Amino acid sequence: MKLLKRFFKIVLGIVAMVAIAVIIVLAMDTLGTNYLKVGNRAVSNNSTYLITNANIIPMHRDTVLVNKMVYIQDGIIKKISENLDIKDIEVVDAKGKYLLPGLIDMHVHVWDRYELGLYLSNGVTAVRNVWGTPMHLRIKSEVNSDKIISPHFFTTGPKLTGPEFIGDDNLNLTHPKEAAEKVVSYQQRGYDFIKTYYGLDKELFDAVIEQAAISKIDIVAHPSQKVPFSYHFNPQIKSIEHAEEIVQQPLQFNLDTVQLRPIIDSISNAKHSSFCPTITVFNNIYQMMLNDSILDSESLSYMNPLIKKADSKNQFDRWHNAKQEDSGVVDRIKNQHDFHLRIIAQLHKTGVPIICGTDAGIGVTIPGFSIHKELAFYKEAGLSNYEVLKTATVNAAQTHSIMNQLGSIETGKVANLLLLDSNPLLELSTLENPSSVFVKGRKINRNTLQKFKEMARKRKNLMASGLRYLEYLLIEK
Template sequence: MRRITILLFLLFLGNSFAPAFSQELVINHLNVITMLDDQVLEDHSIYVKDGVIMEIAPEDEISVAGVRTLDGRGMYVFPGLAEFHGHLPNPEQFGPEFQEEVMMLYLANGVLRIRSMLGHESHLALRDRVMKGELLGPRTFVSGPSLNGTSVADPEAGRAMVRAQKEVGYDHLKLHPGLDTPKFLAIADEAKKQGIFYGGHVSLDVGLVTSVTRGYRSVEHIDGFLEAMLPDGTTIDPTVSGPFNMNLVGQVDKSKLQGLIQLCLENKTWMAPTLTLFERYFGYQPAYELRQQPEMFYLPGLLVTQWYNTKSKMEADGVLAEAKVKPYLEFRQWLFLELHKAGVPMIMSSDSPQVFNVPGFSIHREIESMSKAGMSNYEILKTGTVNPAKYMNQEDQWGVLKPGAAAEFVLVQKNPLEDLTTMQKPQAIMIQGKFIQRDELQLELNLIRQKYLRQ
């Protein structure tokens, strides 16, 4: 697809394509949001060379002979967004080309870094191609295959899986439900020995407290809190408790949250909220409405149909009735904001591609959900910029705009600290030393949409 895309783009734009990928350039007349603080550096220039920011200064203070210059036209530039709970597809699903399309869907939406949380060996090769500049895509981190109650036969098998995933080069371990405490403790102990991050869902037998105190790097979906806040002695019957035990939300004792927050702060535990996943997958908005939203047409029709059938089945069974779901969604918004206000760090995440969450597009829905919950625009941007870099122990290397940091940024028309919706239409991105303008991003989107055009 890449070769065809480039040829088509050349036909549309003539000779403008080659200089757009210049390795060295100065962009003038920018309003720079560095994310080092919440200030805007007005009418500044950014000098980039070999994928690194060399200088940020007022225009008349940057003078580099022979370097191409671009006019930023007063646009705002910030370090881009993150999808730090995604699921890169496997090539067996819709072919390796679909993997590359997902990467482009992220970029076209200003998502410049991803953490894929359900591993496959092809993801390692995909990540490495991006790192080498052989494939255009976001900065990529990948977890290994799921460690869960079925895949882990016993504690020693869990240790062996940890060692194997570390050896082949995965960046992270993903834990799913069903682990008993002995299996979990073995995995946690071996992960610490091997020096690899681990986190995920919270197994019912293990519980949130044990997960956090034994070194969970991140709790995905803010999982385990509801169960940890139920009255002591509560019996959970999964046949009636609903998805993520949402039917038990009325029994929650909110006074228990402060102790859980303190544990998270003491153990430096991160949260991947994925608010929009629950609002769309497990929410009461009908599947037939979600199916018709514009971003669905950038995906294979079969995948969207699978999502539709999954959610429609739950609707038909009465699982997603508004009376059941609304209190749970309100609880999640409250929980998210309370954790944030207490200082528990968050990483921007929406869980895509997942039921009606389209890569890239769903991050903007997540941003809207975080804003509705009460998080400020600046703090929302931190979850997609500074925080992911801190999470990966790569602070100041990327996710900020400063000399010496990676030249990874997005240009938008308005100030995102005042208008979050402006980030939905990136006017240009800088990634892998390449400056890519809106015309090419839109062309790539058009090609993907045309491929999956359906009657």
């Protein structure tokens, strides 16, 4: 009996030490992002400003409002006029600069709080995270309660799949009742959207769609190959993800513009859905096959250490090996990327709302930085600069009702703004280095934005990220 008591005491001691170690690791990682706390020296708590001499690109219409004043009160745009006489307020002189709504990335995978600063430093003032975990609910709570400076943060729940798509990243559904219960649970726990994925057959998909309508929660759909592509045109589905899925599913990898035409027309006729191409993440397959040292590149230092060690490495190995086995795969990937540009051109021509999404946070697709590459591809596809900017502003904000207060510079909208050195209607590259970023009216200057980049580049939080992923597995799987 004494031996048994001693054994349990040892076990409890080990458990206690492990728990303490876990708490210390997570606490240290949280302390590492204290620079994002609202009210510290880097991030002012002030959210009331008068911006003067601004050239405004409002984005709800194609124009430049020259030499205007913008009054921001408690994070909301209150007045826009040629002359405003407001006393006792901090003034930002925007002479010679351009004011644009903050960018929105509609398809990201966030792995830590450091990435929030990366998005802000690249002018992204709202993100839609599309693979939710408990960590994301905590981030959302901190953002909504104004504890940290961050892009507006919206998140789906875990990805819903059918029974055979087994993997850490999937929540495998086996019965319609279970599917409905997950929708209810995710909505009640605070997830903003439902994410559907590969492997959902008609019975499971119907259960998700029906319950989502009852629960009044939007669906973000990565198309399932178990149902016709047209099945994703249900009104409850607010956006369809990935241009590559058009190639892989209805076209069956046949890069044929004649066969593409009726597919584009069917998407256009759906009217209630936006399309999120995410062509940067696919193009990065091509980049990995061209650059054997991409994992050691400077840009990859901005990736979460756990993702870089696991997913980035696995994806690189997969495509490097594919190239070794068949050199023709390089041209096939490049040809498919070029076809994605045609898809975007045709979607745009038929009036389908295109929303900017990068799939940042996986492979070698870097949070924040990748939005500039995605927008450049839309430009290459034939969109004008104004049309390109719409994909990351008004189009994105109109996708979900809970985002409607974003995306344009109008009275009553949230003051998520970029102050730029030159006119993005003439040169998109000016977006890469904003002079200032406003989030909920809080101003972040260029030096602070640069600090956000440096803090993300230097982080060493592989273990903390692993523990948070373990939490996801224990709670959600």
